[in-house]
Amino acid sequence: MTAEDASSNISDLQSRALTELETLQDARRLEDWRVVYLGRKGKLTQTLRTLGSLPPEQRREAGQAANRAKTTLEEAYDNHLKTLEEASFATSSTKGRLDVTLPGWPVLRGGLHPTTQIVREICNAFASMGFQVVEGPEVESDEYNFEKLNIPKDHPARDMWNTLWVDYTGIQDEHSVLLRTHTSPMQARIMEKMDSKPVRVIVPGKCYRYEATDATHEWHFFQVEGLAVDKGITFADLKGTLYEFARLVFGQNRKVRFRCDYFPFVEPGAEMSIDCFLCDGQGCRVCKKTGWIEVLGAGMVHPKVLEGVGYDPSVYTGFAFGMGMERMAMLKHGIEDIRLFYSNDLRFLKQF
């Protein structure tokens, strides 16, 4: 065989293949065609194999002709396949087999977590009373979490907060690092930063406590801290603000109770409770038979805290409060167990 014979064989093969291709009307026969001409054991491959017997100088020329034929047949195959597919789509849609009006799969949409919703609602309520929203670090120093809040080292008041120490070495000093047990450290941080008064801020954020969980206690939860400092602020301002907040968030019918409480960073201190949503104040498992659920601690900012951040307590006074967000959401929606918030159960979460 010469190079000329080989080229003529390739050219014959190509024209036969193209003529046959024109007659094919369905995809299955087109696939057979591909296997016969372009497959690994197909006619073109066999022709290529015969080129090995040609003298080297002729082999190159014949090889190039074979590659050109291969490209031509592959392109013709692709075009024909596309034509058949388009024809098949057109037929099935006109015969009604393809219903383009069928609705698609709905896109699944997530929702805001009930805690996020209540945090936003409460921030909006305070924003409507002129409070600014500020955030702070979840990993705090002992100095801000305790010392600047008038809770010195070894003071028994530290027992009120079961603390998760980050670098606990057995020695607690102002440099020790912890997961903040409340949002109150931001009181000092904000007052130190604010040059101009009045200060009127709320601080939403996550808190952590080394605590056993039950129906109303989690080891991680959200608080919103409130702080207002100015000349002439009194306890009446504190009560008025918190009554207005309870009215905005829980409606007119919920009852609110203030009682004395102790927090080292306020004087006087108070706790605010709301009547139990489940038993309407009769006493049950959720309110521990008291009829009331404690939702926040509050009081007038202690003179020592004001002094510690450089404010003159004979000129400035202020009030502060800290409230639990999950407890607020429980009251609002009648949720019986705080542990439901973070158990990742969609049956619970989808209700909000």
Ligand code: FA5
């Ligand atoms: C404090 O954390 C004070 N920092 C509040 C405060 C701020 C007092 C400013 C005075 C002035 P207490 O530990 O009581 O206080 O927590 C405040 C609120 O956080 C509680 O009323 C409750 O609603 C919520 N809370 C406390 N511990 C938990 C817990 N383990 N799980 C869920 N919520 C909690």
